Amino acid sequence: xxxxxxxxxxxxxxxxxxxxxxxxxxxxxxxxxxxxxxxxxxxxxxxxxxxxxxxxxxxxxxxxxxxxxxxxxxxxxxxxxxxxxxxxxxxxxxxxxxxxxxxxxxxxxxxxxxxxxxxxxxxxxxxxxxxxxxxxxxxxxxxxxxxxxxxxxxxxxxxxxxxxxxxxxxxxxxxxxxxxxxxxxxxxxxxxxxxxxxxxxxxxxxxxxxxxxxxxxxxxxxxxxxxxxxxxxxxxxxxxxxxxxxxxxxxxxxxxxxxxxxxxxxxxxxxxxxxxxxxxxxxxxxxxxxxxxxxxxxxxxxxxxxxxxxxxxxxxxxxxxxxxxxxxxxxxxxxxxxxxxxxxxxxxxxxxxxxxxxxxxxxxxxxxxxxxxxxxxxxxxxxxxxxxxxxxxxxxxxxxxxxxxxxxxxxxxxxxxxxxxxxxxxxxxxxx
Numbered sequence: 341x342x343x344x345x346x347x348x349x350x351x352x353x354x355x356x357x358x359x360x361x362x363x364x365x366x367x368x369x370x371x372x373x374x375x376x377x378x379x380x381x382x383x384x385x386x387x388x389x390x391x392x393x394x395x396x397x398x399x400x401x402x403x404x405x406x407x408x409x410x411x412x413x414x415x416x417x418x419x420x421x422x423x424x425x426x427x428x429x430x431x432x433x434x435x436x437x438x439x440x441x442x443x444x445x446x447x448x449x450x451x452x453x454x455x456x457x458x459x460x461x462x463x464x465x466x467x468x469x470x471x472x473x474x475x476x477x478x479x480x481x482x483x484x485x486x487x488x489x490x491x492x493x494x495x496x497x498x499x500x501x502x503x504x505x506x507x508x509x510x511x512x513x514x515x516x517x518x519x520x521x522x523x524x525x526x527x528x529x530x531x532x533x534x535x536x537x538x539x540x541x542x543x544x545x546x547x548x549x550x551x552x553x554x555x556x557x558x559x560x561x562x563x564x565x566x567x568x569x570x571x572x573x574x575x576x577x578x579x580x581x582x583x584x585x586x587x588x589x590x591x592x593x594x595x596x597x598x599x600x601x602x603x604x605x606x607x608x609x610x611x612x613x614x615x616x617x618x619x620x621x622x623x624x625x626x627x628x629x630x631x632x633x634x635x636x637x638x639x640x641x642x643x644x645x646x647x648x649x650x651x652x653x654x655x656x657x658x659x660x661x662x663x664x665x666x667x668x669x670x671x672x673x674x675x676x677x678x679x680x681x682x683x684x685x686x687x688x689x690x691x692x693x694x695x696x697x698x699x700x701x702x703x704x705x706x707x708x709x710x711x712x713x714x715x716x717x718x719x720x721x722x723x724x725x726x727x728x729x730x731x732x733x734x735x736x737x738x739x740x741x742x743x744x745x746x747x748x749x750x751x752x753x754x755x756x757x758x759x760x761x762x763x764x765x766x767x768x769x770x771x772x
Contacts, residue, residue: 370396370496371693372683373515373525375503375538377401379416379478380655380672381531382485382497387429387680389495391772393687396523397489398515399499406482413631414557415591416481417442417583417666419473420465421758421767422673428766429676430491434484439474440585443568445756449724449735450575456739462746463753466769471568472756473666475583475591477559498523503532506541508650512694527694528651529679534641536657542648550639551721553578554601555663556594558633559585560616563625566590573619574724574735579664580619589630592616593663601635638662642714646707647699652679658706661714662721670758671710677764678705684772709761 377399530538578595655672
């Protein structure tokens, strides 16, 4: 059992309504309980603790497991705005050396000569030319989060620890762990993924649909430099993305028809590399696999509400979308920034951080943005995952028009950076 630190600050008084008949001394007591120690959950805990809010994060996996190089081969696209969230939570300093910057984005409809090109030098933001984002190994993100959690006296990281039940009342929350301990607080943050116990216990329904696509993922090393260029080819069976990483590596996210994906996953390495070369156009020279291959079925999940009594959902407990625009974790980090802000504001005003009006502010801020982006990504999947000639022509002309209209292009570039809309303080670089 690893516990990164002991929470500091005042804790709420024992509440028999939350834990009837129990001895208050048997409980771990805090202000906010974060259920789920993944990338969004541990960032949430770090953001709150950085702002002085006592928090306990319940993580089902051991940090030692996550530190293994072979535990998680996935990578994550971090937009510039999401980097500001990680910076505000004190995580970015641990992560920056392992982050590969995205300096250009090139989007092509198959191998059409007409394509959309974003160059970071064409957009000045915060007084300079900033990267659109970064590509980072998930394992490096977890290592950075563990390091930050260990440095925060206001954060108690329970890992490994498995929640078996959740109780919520009008006065507080209580989470029972498999080892017999309980964790009590004023607010529960459900960051426990698509199969969220917190969401299910609250009776929050979800809308789900599956795509007939599987994401084939791996990391490659290549002969020629990528120069910080992220490439996405829209192919009839799904998008194929090459994403720049450190050390002359690139992350592959290849969306393929689900009936064909198992065949590609089972190919010998040399034949699989030939398929990668065919789809990438060979501009990176000789390539080699540096991780195994994995297939992840693609689907959408949207919670019908992001809040309930004493509960707020973030990350994949609230939403999961198609990776076509690389916005998965970025949506979750925007949740983190907005929820942290409403909690901190309520705390400083002496208000109940789990009160309905506090959580309603979070819901108003985040749900519309999330549903809209999910709909846009779904539309893009259906628009580009076909080979109908008139539709292809319309797509190509649309990208060419955006390329030739600088104001519209700059808007889309800012959107790729995650700095469009009603931005929380953390994304604007303002401390909580």
